[in-house]
Amino acid sequence: MLPTRIFPLGENAATIEFGNDISEPLNDAAVNLAEYFETRRFPGFVEAVPAIASVTIFYNLHEVRDSLPENKTAFEFVKELVETAGANIADKLRVNSRIVEIPVSFREEYALDLRFIAENSGLSVDEVISIFLSKLYRVYMLGFLPGFAYMGIVDERIAVPRRASPRLVVPKGSVGIAGQQTGIYPNESPGGWQIIGRTALELITLGEASPCFFHPGDTVRFVDTATDRPIDRGGNHKRHSFF
Amino acid sequence: MSLVIRKEGMLTTIQGLGRYGLQRFGINPRGAMDRTAVRLINLLLGNAEDEPAIEMHFPAGEMFFEESCVVALGGADFNATLNDEKIENWRPVFAEQLSVLKFKQKLVGNRCYLAVRGGFNLALGGDKRSKSKAAPIEGLPLKKTDRIELKVQSTSDDIFPNRQISNSLLPVYSNFPTVRLVAGGEFDLLSESDKRSLAEEDFVITNDSNRMGYRLRGPGLRVKDTAEMVSAAVSFGTIQLLPDGQLIILMADHQTSGGYPRIANTISVDLPLLAQLGAKDKVAFNLVDIEEAERLTMQFEQDIRRLRTGCRFGRYW
Numbered sequence: 001m002l003p004t005r006i007f008p009l010g011e012n013a014a015t016i017e018f019g020n021d022i023s024e025p026l027n028d029a030a031v032n033l034a035e036y037f038e039t040r041r042f043p044g045f046v047e048a049v050p051a052i053a054s055v056t057i058f059y060n061l062h063e064v065r066d067s068l069p070e071n072k073t074a075f076e077f078v079k080e081l082v083e084t085a086g087a088n089i090a091d092k093l094r095v096n097s098r099i100v101e102i103p104v105s106f107r108e109e110y111a112l113d114l115r116f117i118a119e120n121s122g123l124s125v126d127e128v129i130s131i132f133l134s135k136l137y138r139v140y141m142l143g144f145l146p147g148f149a150y151m152g153i154v155d156e157r158i159a160v161p162r163r164a165s166p167r168l169v170v171p172k173g174s175v176g177i178a179g180q181q182t183g184i185y186p187n188e189s190p191g192g193w194q195i196i197g198r199t200a201l202e203l204i205t206l207g208e209a210s211p212c213f214f215h216p217g218d219t220v221r222f223v224d225t226a227t228d229r230p231i232d233r234g235g236n237h238k239r240h241s242f243f
Numbered sequence: 244m245s246l247v248i249r250k251e252g253m254l255t256t257i258q259g260l261g262r263y264g265l266q267r268f269g270i271n272p273r274g275a276m277d278r279t280a281v282r283l284i285n286l287l288l289g290n291a292e293d294e295p296a297i298e299m300h301f302p303a304g305e306m307f308f309e310e311s312c313v314v315a316l317g318g319a320d321f322n323a324t325l326n327d328e329k330i331e332n333w334r335p336v337f338a339e340q341l342s343v344l345k346f347k348q349k350l351v352g353n354r355c356y357l358a359v360r361g362g363f364n365l366a367l368g369g370d371k372r373s374k375s376k377a378a379p380i381e382g383l384p385l386k387k388t389d390r391i392e393l394k395v396q397s398t399s400d401d402i403f404p405n406r407q408i409s410n411s412l413l414p415v416y417s418n419f420p421t422v423r424l425v426a427g428g429e430f431d432l433l434s435e436s437d438k439r440s441l442a443e444e445d446f447v448i449t450n451d452s453n454r455m456g457y458r459l460r461g462p463g464l465r466v467k468d469t470a471e472m473v474s475a476a477v478s479f480g481t482i483q484l485l486p487d488g489q490l491i492i493l494m495a496d497h498q499t500s501g502g503y504p505r506i507a508n509t510i511s512v513d514l515p516l517l518a519q520l521g522a523k524d525k526v527a528f529n530l531v532d533i534e535e536a537e538r539l540t541m542q543f544e545q546d547i548r549r550l551r552t553g554c555r556f557g558r559y560w
Contacts, residue, residue: 007428009478010508011536015428020473034267049266049476051500056476058263061511061537062544073537142269143474143500150474204268212268 001029002086006079011061012046014078017054022152022180026053027140031096031217036085043067044074050216051141052150057082096217099136102184102199104175105225110198112167117160117177117194131155132196132222137182139218147186147204149214154180166192173198175222186212244310245390246359249343252304254454255385257365258495259295266476266499273382276354276454276495276518280318282547283408284358286554287315287335292547294362295381297391299355303346304387306357311340313360313397319352319416319519333413335360337402352416352519361395406554412546418524419445420516422509425536427482428475429504432466440464441506441528446490450522454496457520463488466504474502480509480517492517510536512543 003016018029027050034050037057044063049056057078064074106114106129118125137151144150159180167190170176174185176193185191186203203213214220248255260281261274275281275298282292303321316323316332323330324345330336332355338344346355365381379391433441446461464484477483481493483503492509493501494517509517510531520526531539 005428008425008508008533008536009427009476009505010425010480011510011533011540013476013478015475017428017475022473046263047266049499051475052473054473054475056478058266058478061540065537065541073534075533075537141474141500142267144269144498146265146268146270148269206270211265211270214268216267 001025003029003082006082008075009056011074013056013058014075014082015054015056016082019053022052022140024138027138027217029053030055032089033082033085034216035096036089037081042077042081051143096215097219098215098217099219099221100214101221101223102175102201103225104197104199104222106197107226110171110174111196112174113160113163113176113194114196117158117196120160121158123157128158128196129224131158132177132182133224137220137222139214139216139220140181141216142212142214144183145186145189146206147212147214148183149203149218149220151182151220152180154182156180160194162192163194166190170195171198173200173203175199244396245392246312246363247307247309247391248304248385248387248389249307250305251385251387253300253302255297255299255304256383257295257363257379257381257385257391258298259381260293261479261495269499271497271499272479274495275356277318277352277356277414277515278518279412279414279512279515280354280356280518281358283333283412283550284315284317284356286547286550287333287403287406287408288313288358288360289554290358290360290362292551294358295365296356296358297363297385299346299357300353301346301349301355303355305346306344308338308340308342308344309390310393310396311342311398312338312393313402314338314344315358317356317358318515319355320350321346321355322348322350323355333408335402335406337397337399339399351418353521354518359393360397360401361393364392364394408550409546412543412550414515414519416516416519418520419526420513420520421527421529422513422516423529423531423536423539424482424507424509425531425533427505427507429466429472429484430506432468432504433464433506434467437462437464442530445525445527448520448522448524448526452520452522454494456494456497457492457517458485459490459492459526461490464490464506472502472504474500475505477501477505478508480511480514481505482507482509494518510539512539 018026030050034048037048044060046058139149170191172188174195175197178193258275261272440462446459449458451458
């Protein structure tokens with residue numbers, strides 16, 4: 001997939017956009033291109049940050065320009081690298097094939113908005129849980145809080161708008177829904193997502209080389225701790241170790 | 244061998260130049276608001292430019308030096324005194340044992356930086372396995388009686404009182420600076436008259452401003468295409484247009500991603516001017532193209548290199 005546009009994010013970064021939708025092909029392109037740059041670091045490269053349908057490449061301008069002809073901008077240089085990359089990775093399969101399982105408890109004390117979601121959808125609580133567990137989700141990006149994964153795509157039947165008034169304290173590990181996205185609060189935080197359950201998994205360990213449980217592009221399967229298995233196995237994916 | 248917080252400041256933290264590499268996990272680099280100030284005072288002391296310094300807001304509290312050391316202040320001018328004698332910013336100063344550092348008055352700017360020769364001994368940010376429980380953590384507010392260990396002890400021989408920074412390197416702080424921008428991804432969604440407003444009108448920094456970002460009050464702006472954007476990476480200095488038509492400038496502690504239209508980005512040589520603003524200050528904007536923005540940064544970096552070389556010359560520790 002080729003980028004739709006490239007623009008500077010200041011003089012130390014460039015954003016490469018593939019589109020403006022939440023879709024797996026666009027996210028694949030973003031994750032793949034980020035991976036391409038992370039494994040082929042140019043002088044002055046800082047990091048590549050994949051998002052839902054774009055990648056932003058951060059660099060140290062003066063280090064990049066030290067190895068360029070006098071009048072060439074770093075932005076132009078990075079743009080050319082992206083064009084070269086496009087030709088090289090155009091037809092590659094996804095780099096990230098990790099599948100991770102998240103045990104979730106839907107007990108009333110944790111599922112703060114489960115009743116509301118059920119009422120809002122005109123379904124029973126059990127139906128909401130079963131629809132939620134029946135899908136595999138994709139980590140489209142991490143953001144908002146350290147280690148917070150934006151996952152999709154939640155079944156339309158249980159999609160629910162954010163709370164009109166955000167909670168001042170959402171407990172750590174809370175699994176929320178906002179529209180057709182789902183996400184987990186890695187730590188206690190204010191937040192407006194509707195809480196469907198809670199996981200006991202530690203999602204972030206600062207100070208570690210790889211501090212986050214989730215990586216961009218991961219495939220996620222939620223399992224009910226009460227039954228210890230997803231209601232629908234969702235295909236024959238192999239279970240991978242977490243790290 | 245420590246510096247002790249004798250009186251707590253408004254928001255006093257230890258900040259470096261940011262730790263990059265984890266933004267894909269939603270982990271922001273953080274770091275000092277005025278990075279130029281941190282780099283310059285470190286160079287004056289012969290330190291690595293990214294040695295963490297103490298960032299202070301006004302009132303900045305009081306500090307006490309248990310041992311003698313060499314310090315340098317930069318950024319905002321808080322009318323500092325060492326043992327009740329006035330000391331200047333952007334100069335290495337010898338602080339003898341038991342000295343007390345005070346800040347009397349906010350003269351210019353909102354964030355003052357203190358670096359010590361050799362740097363501070365810190366615990367790694369958020370690292371629970373840190374060896375020294377007492378060591379303060381980068382980015383967390385310093386409290387009364389906190390002790391920050393110095394890596395080296397200094398004598399009055401370790402000072403170069405004549406070491407100076409050329410004016411071309413010193414940011415010209417003001418409470419109404421003109422800050423240069425490069426157009427962002429959604430700049431062209433502004434109408435021609437809104438583009439003019441951005442370049443010609445003044446914007447006020449509102450009370451709703453902190454290390455994460457500054458909310459501005461100015462002429463209401465609008466983008467033509469109101470289609471929802473999917474979230475993408477943002478950066479220190481990114482200017483986004485909020486749904487109410489007002490702008491927000493993302494500062495050092497910004498979130499790693501955002502979904503509002505990215506109108507522009509502040510060029511890095513002008514970030515220190517923004518970093519020194521406080522509520523009720525004003526700012527004006529001036530658009531430059533990416534070629535000019537890169538040229539200005541390169542020129543600044545060459546000046547920094549020259550200073551670095553100059554500071555190394557005659558260095559004898």
